[in-house]
Amino acid sequence: MSTPTAGDWRIFRGDGVRRQVAMPGAPPWRRFGAPERARGPLPYLISAAHADVVNAALHLRRPLLVTGPAGTGKSSLARAVAHELSLGTLLRWPVNSRSNVQDALYQYDAIGRLRETTLSRDQGEAEPSIGSFIRLGPLGTALVPGSSPRALLVDEMDKGDVDLPNDLLTVFEEGVFDIPELIRLPEEQATVEVLTADGDGTATVERGRVHCTEFPVVIITSNGERDFPAAFLRRCVRLDLPVPDEEQLRAIVAAHLGEEALREIDDLLRTFLRRRAPGELATDQLLNAVFLRGSGVDLDAEGLLNAVLHQLSGTV
Numbered sequence: 001m002s003t004p005t006a007g008d009w010r011i012f013r014g015d016g017v018r019r020q021v022a023m024p025g026a027p028p029w030r031r032f033g034a035p036e037r038a039r040g041p042l043p044y045l046i047s048a049a050h051a052d053v054v055n056a057a058l059h060l061r062r063p064l065l066v067t068g069p070a071g072t073g074k075s076s077l078a079r080a081v082a083h084e085l086s087l088g089t090l091l092r093w094p095v096n097s098r099s100n101v102q103d104a105l106y107q108y109d110a111i112g113r114l115r116e117t118t119l120s121r122d123q124g125e126a127e128p129s130i131g132s133f134i135r136l137g138p139l140g141t142a143l144v145p146g147s148s149p150r151a152l153l154v155d156e157m158d159k160g161d162v163d164l165p166n167d168l169l170t171v172f173e174e175g176v177f178d179i180p181e182l183i184r185l186p187e188e189q190a191t192v193e194v195l196t197a198d199g200d201g202t203a204t205v206e207r208g209r210v211h212c213t214e215f216p217v218v219i220i221t222s223n224g225e226r227d228f229p230a231a232f233l234r235r236c237v238r239l240d241l242p243v244p245d246e247e248q249l250r251a252i253v254a255a256h257l258g259e260e261a262l263r264e265i266d267d268l269l270r271t272f273l274r275r276r277a278p279g280e281l282a283t284d285q286l287l288n289a290v291f292l293r294g295s296g297v298d299l300d301a302e303g304l305l306n307a308v309l310h311q312l313s314g315t316v
């Protein structure tokens with residue numbers, strides 16, 4: 001067994017020799033395990049003009065549709081708004097090709113209920129409430145009435161089915177949805193406690209209907225892979241985030257990694273800007289490169305810079 005020498009960033013050497021290594025510290029944006037509160041908010045920089053578009057959506061109680069190339073801070077904006085306005089934990093709905101509005105509203109575990117009900121009966125115990133088998137999804141949880149609105153991120157909606165925007169439209173217009181499994185219940189079970197998307201959180205549902213009292217702060221992101229119908233676009237406030245210029249990139253690096261990280265990054269910035277010009281390169285790729293250099297990684301080593309600052313468009 002050999003131990004890597006101090007200051008040696010090469011943890012894996014490919015020499016087949018088994019060794020004990022201490023993993024180096026993770027970049028701030030890749031730290032897990034600690035709740036967001038303990039970790040502190042990740043910094044977010046936005047121009048006054050763009051912040052005003054966010055404000056317009058907030059005033060109008062309309063969803064904000066955020067577009068722009070990869071890594072321009074679309075998803076991070078939702079986290080920043082939820083944090084700054086103290087809207088609680090951000091509700092996230094990561095959209096994929098199988099996503100549908102129904103599942104995002106709530107899911108009913110009929111099989112689980114059948115199993116547990118039979119089990120309780122066999123053991124002579126009280127049957128569990130139907131509410132413990134109904135879990136509201138991120139969209140459903142966002143519509144639960146409360147003293148202040150919740151923040152909901154509908155992330156990468158262009159990855160979803162063509163019908164998704166229209167299906168969502170109805171929910172966003174009405175601010176209400178029904179849970180038929182609860183509507184059917186007898187009068188004495190008019191009030192049911194169901195689970196929410198907040199881990200062990202619960203919400204009280206009356207007569208199987210969830211009706212928001214304040215429209216949630218909804219931020220929808222899209223990478224522009226799909227056009228949305230006019231009826232949907234009409235009801236959203238649009239924010240198109242541009243790729244950050246050199247000055248903004250420096251500010252973002254300093255915000256994430258401290259002012260001292262700006263020393264000796266001129267060459268990295270130049271390379272980043274040169275490579276970004278013809279294709280697509282995300283801001284977090286620059287953050288990765290600066291972080292690696294700060295950890296003593298030799299970015300001039302063959303192929304290493306290419307591995308971090310690789311083009312995002314085209315075939316891989």
Ligand SMILES: Nc1ncnc2c1ncn2[C@@H]1O[C@H](COP(=O)(O)OP(=O)(O)O)[C@@H](O)[C@H]1O
Pocket residue numbers: 029042043044045046068069070071072073074075076077221252255282283284
């Ligand atoms: N304006 C910004 N201010 C601070 N950090 C940013 C900004 N834009 C991007 N970043 C950083 O770049 C990374 C990618 O941002 P993200 O929000 O995931 O981009 P997108 O959703 O547009 O692809 C995040 O780690 C984020 O911290």
Ligand SMILES: [Mg+2]
Pocket residue numbers: 074075076155221
């Ligand atoms: Mg994103």
